[in-house]
Amino acid sequence: MNRLEQSFELLNENDGKAFVPYLMAGDGGLECLVDRLLLLEKFGATAIEVGVPFSDPVADGPIIQNAGIRALKSRTTLKGIITELAKARELVTIPIILMTYLNPIYAYGIGAFVQDIQNAGVDGCIIPDLPIEEEDMLVPQLAEAQIELIRLVTPATPLERIKQIAGRGKGFLYMVTVKGITGTRNLFQHDLNQFLRAVKELSPIPVLAGFGISSQEQINELTKYCDGVVVGSRIVELFEKNNLSEMEILMSIFNKNHK
Numbered sequence: 248m249n250r251l252e253q254s255f256e257l258l259n260e261n262d263g264k265a266f267v268p269y270l271m272a273g274d275g276g277l278e279c280l281v282d283r284l285l286l287l288e289k290f291g292a293t294a295i296e297v298g299v300p301f302s303d304p305v306a307d308g309p310i311i312q313n314a315g316i317r318a319l320k321s322r323t324t325l326k327g328i329i330t331e332l333a334k335a336r337e338l339v340t341i342p343i344i345l346m347t348y349l350n351p352i353y354a355y356g357i358g359a360f361v362q363d364i365q366n367a368g369v370d371g372c373i374i375p376d377l378p379i380e381e382e383d384m385l386v387p388q389l390a391e392a393q394i395e396l397i398r399l400v401t402p403a404t405p406l407e408r409i410k411q412i413a414g415r416g417k418g419f420l421y422m423v424t425v426k427g428i429t430g431t432r433n434l435f436q437h438d439l440n441q442f443l444r445a446v447k448e449l450s451p452i453p454v455l456a457g458f459g460i461s462s463q464e465q466i467n468e469l470t471k472y473c474d475g476v477v478v479g480s481r482i483v484e485l486f487e488k489n490n491l492s493e494m495e496i497l498m499s500i501f502n503k504n505h506k
């Protein structure tokens with residue numbers, strides 16, 4: 248069983264909810280990546296989504312776009328990130344999910360990419376611009392390397408397609424909460440809970456909500472209807488401000504040491 252499946256099994260046994268923070272690799276310099284991953288693990292992360300900076304990040308809002316620009320300015324490369332992740336794997340026990348657009352993988356070479364991330368102990372990938380119709384170019388190799396592709400559905404995805412997408416995955420289904428880009432928001436569409444419930448019903452694997460989540464209130468509300476949350480922009484912002492105490496507070500309900 249893959250590390251991701253294991254983590255979710257453990258959560259289920261304890262009636263727990265998952266917290267998956269996102270960070271941009273190379274923001275603040277690639278040399279701080281391992282320490283940041285360790286910190287997120289200590290604060291109670293279930294798994295960590297590690298973003299690869301890219302020049303045309305079509306799904307990203309301003310906070311993550313800017314983090315990507317900072318990372319690219321400090322000359323972060325996919326190769327460099329994978330090298331750091333291999334070091335992290337010796338210390339970090341929770342699953343690592345690499346989030347990248349397709350283009351950097353393509354430029355790296357698909358075979359080399361899969362082999363290198365497998366050696367680095369990566370457990371999953373999120374590739375937002377890889378539709379299920381095109382998966383064959385990559386997913387068989389990932390499956391062979393025991394790396395899960397985490398697939399996304401959004402409020403614009405028809406129910407029939409949600410069923411199809413959810414039925415393919417093993418790790419978790421990423422439920423995008425908005426028809427839009429990443430970034431903190433105060434309000435969600437009023438029918439979001441209904442949508443979450445419908446997705447949850449259709450999905451044989453855990454469902455995590457992401458996009459626009461930045462407060463404990465939002466987390467408490469959303470996790471009534473799903474198995475956990477992904478938080479990106481808020482975490483990126485707190486790392487940038489070096490406001491680690493606020494990060495610890497945001498994650499405190501997930502930190503078993505505090506219970």
Ligand SMILES: O=P(O)(O)OC[C@@H](O)[C@@H](O)c1c[nH]c2ccccc12
Nearest residue numbers: 269306375429430458459478479480
């Ligand atoms: O930043 P937010 O609104 O908290 O959303 C999570 C998100 O950042 C992270 O999962 C992510 C960053 N870039 C992406 C691109 C596509 C899908 C997901 C992502």
